[in-house]
Amino acid sequence: MEIQNAQSNEKILGIRREIAAKTGLKNMATKKVCFVSVDVEDDRNHPLKPLHQRTWEGVENLEKILNVFDNHNIPATLFVTGQALERFPELAKQWSKKYEIASHSFAHNFLNTMSKDEREQDLEDYINVYKKIFKKMPCGFRAPSHIIDKEQMKLLENKGFLYDSSIVPRFPFFIKYRGYRKKAPLTPYYPSRSNCRKKGDMKILEIPVSGLVLGVPLWGSFLRYIPFATYKDLFKVRAPMFICLTMHSWDSVFFRGIKSKNCGNRFVKILDKMIYFLKTKNYKFMNGENIVKAFKIDKA
Numbered sequence: 001m002e003i004q005n006a007q008s009n010e011k012i013l014g015i016r017r018e019i020a021a022k023t024g025l026k027n028m029a030t031k032k033v034c035f036v037s038v039d040v041e042d043d044r045n046h047p048l049k050p051l052h053q054r055t056w057e058g059v060e061n062l063e064k065i066l067n068v069f070d071n072h073n074i075p076a077t078l079f080v081t082g083q084a085l086e087r088f089p090e091l092a093k094q095w096s097k098k099y100e101i102a103s104h105s106f107a108h109n110f111l112n113t114m115s116k117d118e119r120e121q122d123l124e125d126y127i128n129v130y131k132k133i134f135k136k137m138p139c140g141f142r143a144p145s146h147i148i149d150k151e152q153m154k155l156l157e158n159k160g161f162l163y164d165s166s167i168v169p170r171f172p173f174f175i176k177y178r179g180y181r182k183k184a185p186l187t188p189y190y191p192s193r194s195n196c197r198k199k200g201d202m203k204i205l206e207i208p209v210s211g212l213v214l215g216v217p218l219w220g221s222f223l224r225y226i227p228f229a230t231y232k233d234l235f236k237v238r239a240p241m242f243i244c245l246t247m248h249s250w251d252s253v254f255f256r257g258i259k260s261k262n263c264g265n266r267f268v269k270i271l272d273k274m275i276y277f278l279k280t281k282n283y284k285f286m287n288g289e290n291i292v293k294a295f296k297i298d299k300a
Contacts (some may be wrong), residue, residue: 031284033283033291034245034284034286035243035246035286035288036074037078037165038076038077038079038246039248040080041080041084041249043250043255056087058249058251058253059087059249062252065251065252065268068272068275069275071272076099079141081104082125085130099287100288101134102138103141104142105123105126107122109144110147111149111152112147116151123155139163139292140161140163140164140165140289141161141166143164143166145179146167146180148164150191153191161204163205163206163288163292164205164207166206166209167197167206168180168181170210170215172214172216173214173215185199186240187208188206188207190202190205190206205292207292210243211240212231212234212240217246218245218246220248220271223262223270223274224266228274251267252264
């Protein structure tokens with residue numbers, strides 16, 4: 001029995017070393033982690049054309065963002081809609097050589113407007129196109145506009161997804177956002193089956209979209225509007241152990257009108273500056289797959 005226990009412990013240690021070698025982490029609880037992601041979709045924030053006339057400039061020019069990641073050797077997760085995968089399968093294959101490709105739903109419909117059958121069909125459509133391109137199952141999911149509930153979490157678990165990254169655990173009290181539904185843990189956790197915003201015993205991991213003090217997000221739209229000096233001040237107040245740096249594919253697209261401040265190439269420069277700053281704060285950058293692996297080993 002002692003020999004078996006010793007062999008089991010040695011196996012666990014071996015796995016830990018392997019994960020540490022791949023992720024650079026020996027223990028997530030003692031390292032500052034930054035989860036980096038991009039929501040890849042049509043140009044929904046483009047005010048020059050009606051929604052039914054969709055444009056895809058952000059997808060077609062995603063390398064503007066990816067080049068910044070490459071220059072800093074940053075791993076990232078690309079949450080890509082099924083419609084984008086269908087339209088740009090060859091681009092998606094190129095992205096997958098360096099980055100994790102995860103689900104951002106098939107058609108980017110808000111889950112609170114969909115029936116259970118519609119949600120399941122949307123997931124099936126996504127899985128089918130994903131498997132056709134990559135010959136495997138997707139690992140992660142992010143709901144459009146961060147709108148998710150316990151029913152969707154159970155559906156994801158049943159379909160074999162390993163993690164979700166939809167829940168916004170804090171948000172500035174002076175801003176109303178449809179994706180924020182109450183407080184939740186600030187670091188990765190296994191959700192409760194009765195309340196996905198609380199810890200429990202589900203098998204799917206929740207990687208929350210965590211921000212800074214007062215819930216100020218590190219999102220592309222906020223990075224474009226909040227002065228960089230303000231972000232530096234927020235980090236002086238507290239540098240969280242876990243944060244999520246995320247953006248949309250269309251943040252790097254130039255457009256005019258509502259919410260267009262610092263879009264296009266200006267955003268690319270802001271992103272580069274923020275990543276450099278986070279490096280000086282000793283954050284370890286990770287994608288979703290590696291967070292799942294590291295978290296499971298930490299809990300073993």
